[in-house]
Structures are given as C-alpha cells and as structure tokens.
Amino acid sequence: MSNNVLHNIIVISGPSGSGKSTLIGKLMEQHPEIIFSTSHTTRPIRGKEVNGRDYHFISQQEFLEMVKNDDFVEWAEVYGNYYGTSYREIDSKSKKGGDTILALDIDVQGARKIKKKYLDALFIFVVPPSLEILRQRLEARERKFDQHIRERLEIAKKELQQYDIYDYIVVNDKLEEAFKVLDAIYIAYRHTRWRQEAFMKKYLIANTG
Numbered sequence: 001m002s003n004n005v006l007h008n009i010i011v012i013s014g015p016s017g018s019g020k021s022t023l024i025g026k027l028m029e030q031h032p033e034i035i036f037s038t039s040h041t042t043r044p045i046r047g048k049e050v051n052g053r054d055y056h057f058i059s060q061q062e063f064l065e066m067v068k069n070d071d072f073v074e075w076a077e078v079y080g081n082y083y084g085t086s087y088r089e090i091d092s093k094s095k096k097g098g099d100t101i102l103a104l105d106i107d108v109q110g111a112r113k114i115k116k117k118y119l120d121a122l123f124i125f126v127v128p129p130s131l132e133i134l135r136q137r138l139e140a141r142e143r144k145f146d147q148h149i150r151e152r153l154e155i156a157k158k159e160l161q162q163y164d165i166y167d168y169i170v171v172n173d174k175l176e177e178a179f180k181v182l183d184a185i186y187i188a189y190r191h192t193r194w195r196q197e198a199f200m201k202k203y204l205i206a207n208t209g
Helices: 021-028 058-069 087-094 107-116 131-141 141-160 174-190 197-208
Strands: 008-013 035-036 072-078 081-086 101-106 122-128 168-172
Touching: 008 021, 008 087, 008 107, 021 035, 021 081, 021 101, 021 174, 058 081, 072 087, 072 107, 081 087, 081 107, 087 101, 101 107, 131 141, 168 174
Parallel strands: 008 101, 008 122, 035 101, 122 168
Antiparallel strands: 072 081
C-alpha cells in the first residue's frame, strides 16, 4: 500500500459483452456499502442514463483540458470517444472511511494505470466462456451496430491476453454462478488481514489486558 494509506477500491474489467456491468450492479444490490465510481466521458447520453450518475458527460474540449491539467488517474480513447477516471472521484469516494468501498468499471489499460497508483486495490477480470459466445452476445445486443462487432472482438482478444494484471478471474458462463464467485471474492477481500487490522488491535487490547 502506497504511503500506508488505505484506499477502499475494487476494479472490475472485462471485454465489451462479458457481462461485467450486470455483475457489478448485482454486487452493489447485495452490498449497499459499495458505491460506483462515475467516469467522465465525451460520448452522448444513451437511453435512460443520467448525467452525474452513469457518467459525467462533458465536451471533448473540457475533457482535453482536464487531461492537460493532469486531473485523470487514467484515461483513454475508446471507439472515438474519451473516457477517464478523475483523481477527485477516487479521493472523494475511496477514503470515506468505515465500510464504504468504491467500485470502478474500467478497461484493461485503465486498470493497469490504477494498479500502479493504488497498490491496495482489488482487481477482478470478468471473461466470457469463449470468444464465440462473446460474439453471439454482441450480435444479440448490438444488431444495429454489426459493423462494430468485429472491432470489439479484436479488442477483446487483446484485453484477454492481459489477464495477468488481475487478482481474480470470473468466467461469466451462467450469470448466477458467476455472481456467486464474484460475491465470494468480495467477501474474502473484506476480511483480509490488513482490512481487519483495526479490529484485531482493539480485540487484543480488550481481551489480553
């Protein structure tokens, strides 16, 4: 842990179509102490998305100004749009103390940058059972955007080759089974020795005199 400062951060990544967003949503429903990290993006609002909840939607000019000011822990251009996680977002939410845990839904290159700066974060990689199944999921989800599927599959192949930066791998074949694995990982993370350090010190003082 850098500077002995505890940051309550879990990073969950996975190729587009892996189901990571659905799994993160279920994890947050199960554990109300988890709060979501809201990224900045230049892409347009979709459907029922809400500015400030799903993303901070900003112009490209605003985004590049934040890049210039070194406001982002990580940022990237994805499919022609910019995405980034700000230091302010992490610092305001990950050090609230108590049981609060900050969840980041970011891609592999973003996770690699986070790992360099927050050594105590938990890194989880959600993967499909096969690339063929991933292709089927993308086709079912994006029938209006067939031209993008091949590109997404090529990016997925590159992302999957970088699995070694993660602490845990969750294979999302059947959603409920994958969630059981993710939930078990999260519970174990909450009970690591260094996260129970304060409790143990109080425990020893109270019970050993």
